[in-house]
Amino acid sequence: MNDDDSKSLAEAGTFGVEIAFRAEKMRKDKFVEELGLFLMSIAKDVESQKGGLVGHVKAFARVDDGFVRLNIVDSELGLDIGDEIRSKRITGGTIKVMAAVVGVDDHHVEEIIENRIEDLRKVMHIEIAEHEDHDHCHEGME
Amino acid sequence: MVCLISGFLGSGKTTLLVKLGKRLGEKKKRVAVVVNELGEVGVDGAVIDAYGLRSVELTEGCICCSLSGSLMYTLQTIAKEYNPDVIFIEPTGVALPNKINDIVRRSMIHAEKNYGMVIVDAFRAKKIYKECELFFRRQIEGGDMIVINKIEMVDEATLQEVRELVASLNPKATIMEISAKEERGVDGIADTIAREATL
Numbered sequence: 001m002n003d004d005d006s007k008s009l010a011e012a013g014t015f016g017v018e019i020a021f022r023a024e025k026m027r028k029d030k031f032v033e034e035l036g037l038f039l040m041s042i043a044k045d046v047e048s049q050k051g052g053l054v055g056h057v058k059a060f061a062r063v064d065d066g067f068v069r070l071n072i073v074d075s076e077l078g079l080d081i082g083d084e085i086r087s088k089r090i091t092g093g094t095i096k097v098m099a100a101v102v103g104v105d106d107h108h109v110e111e112i113i114e115n116r117i118e119d120l121r122k123v124m125h126i127e128i129a130e131h132e133d134h135d136h137c138h139e140g141m142e
Numbered sequence: 143m144v145c146l147i148s149g150f151l152g153s154g155k156t157t158l159l160v161k162l163g164k165r166l167g168e169k170k171k172r173v174a175v176v177v178n179e180l181g182e183v184g185v186d187g188a189v190i191d192a193y194g195l196r197s198v199e200l201t202e203g204c205i206c207c208s209l210s211g212s213l214m215y216t217l218q219t220i221a222k223e224y225n226p227d228v229i230f231i232e233p234t235g236v237a238l239p240n241k242i243n244d245i246v247r248r249s250m251i252h253a254e255k256n257y258g259m260v261i262v263d264a265f266r267a268k269k270i271y272k273e274c275e276l277f278f279r280r281q282i283e284g285g286d287m288i289v290i291n292k293i294e295m296v297d298e299a300t301l302q303e304v305r306e307l308v309a310s311l312n313p314k315a316t317i318m319e320i321s322a323k324e325e326r327g328v329d330g331i332a333d334t335i336a337r338e339a340t341l
Contacts, residue, residue: 006204007180010236010277012151016181016201054266054273055235056152060188067192069185073152073266077295080323084192096185100151100235102274 012055015110016098019117022125023090031090031124032068035059036079038120039097043075045112046101055101063093143339144217144229144246148281149261150270151235154291156186158261158322158331159232163195165332166228171339174198174226176216178205178233186232196224204234206241213242214249221251227339236277239284255338259331260285260315265295267304282311287318289331294321 007014023031042057058071066085072078099109120126147155147162156177163173175197177187187199198216205213213231220229233242239258246256260281263270267290271278282288288308293301301319308317320327 005207006236006238006241007207007234009238010274012180012236014180016179016183016185018183052269052273054151054270058185060185060192062188062192067188069189069192071152073263077265082189096183096188098179098181098183098185100180102151 010102012100012102013105013109014098014100015106015113016096017113017117017128018094018096020092020094020127022092023123025089025091026124028085028088028090031063032081032083032085034120034123035061035068035070035095036081038116039070039072039079040075041116041119042099042112043072045116046099046104046109047075049108049112050101050103053101054103055099057097057099057101059095059097061093061095063087063090143227143255143257143335144231144251145335146231146233146239146242146246146256146258147261148233148237148239148242148258148284149235150263150274150278150281152266153235153261153263154322155232155235155261156189158289158291158320158328159230160190160193160195161322161325161328162332162335163190163230164193165329166336169332169336171227171336172224173228173230174220174224175230175232176200176213176220178209178213178231178237180204180234180236204237205231205245206233206237210245213245217246217249217251228335238280240280243284257287257335257338258285259287259289261289261291262304262308264290264292264301264304267307271307279311282308282315285312285315287316287334288312290317290319291322293319293326294324
């Protein structure tokens with residue numbers, strides 16, 4: 001057993017990204033709901049690839065007047081949401097999203113999240129705020 | 143005092159840490175947090191800061207291996223500049239507590255106490271043990287206290303199975319049962335840490 005890299009030892013794949021978004025005075029409840037659907041779709045994609053989610057998918061959004069955090073460890077259990085947004089309408093902010101899961105490699109986790117960000121673009125204007133372009137070696141990566 | 147809050151991905155480390163930090167603040171303890179995420183963008187540091195705690199986030203690696211030097215430097219800086227009563231370390235969900243304990247000892251910050259708790263998700267413990275047995279075992283073995291979290295999600299029979307599992311893996315550890323989400327059992331852990339930090 002190689003203790004030098006605990007991530008490899010756990011066979012875990014991870015990816016995180018920060019996105020900036022703008023919305024046209026979206027209702028707060030609608031925003032939280034859309035963020036929840038976004039996370040749930042990531043979790044379900046992982047489950048369909050791996051046969052189950054062992055790990056978690058989580059997000060933190062900072063908006064005009066507060067923040068909301070969401071976490072999911074099992075799609076059947078649903079979302080754990082901590083909503084501290086005081087305003088009724090959302091116009092913009094930032095969202096950090098990350099997933100760390102066992103049995104799916106980094107590249108596939110990244111691919112799943114980026115695909116689902118494309119879905120999120122249908123309901124809000126999104127810019128990727130922070131993601132370094134790594135030298136991925138996607139072909140035959142294991 | 144350095145308090146390591148480890149545990150598998152999604153076990154509830156951040157939720158517990160925020161609630162412990164709040165309680166220790168109410169007890170006039172100076173609290174600092176070092177939080178670690180594997181990816182280049184972390185979520186936990188933002189959550190911890192949003193709830194009013196003071197955190198340093200180390201990203202893009204694991205503090206028990208690739209970022210061990212960063213952890214040592216961060217601990218030294220916090221100890222020198224902030225002089226907290228308690229430094230919480232929240233590693234990634236795939237960190238090995240024994241390795242971090244070694245790094246804390248080598249950091250020469252003269253923390254009188256080094257206390258390790260491992261959070262276990264009562265609902266998923268058996269599943270994680272089945273999927274990642276060796277890894278789960280190594281995490282449990284590294285704790286002074288095993289905190290069985292999310293007890294609100296399981297029945298008594300399941301909870302008993304989890305108790306027996308963790309006790310078999312680490313017979314010497316103290317076992318606590320909590321619901322961080324519902325704030326059940328959190329006061330007992332905060333009291334233990336406050337007491338240990340005072341001794």
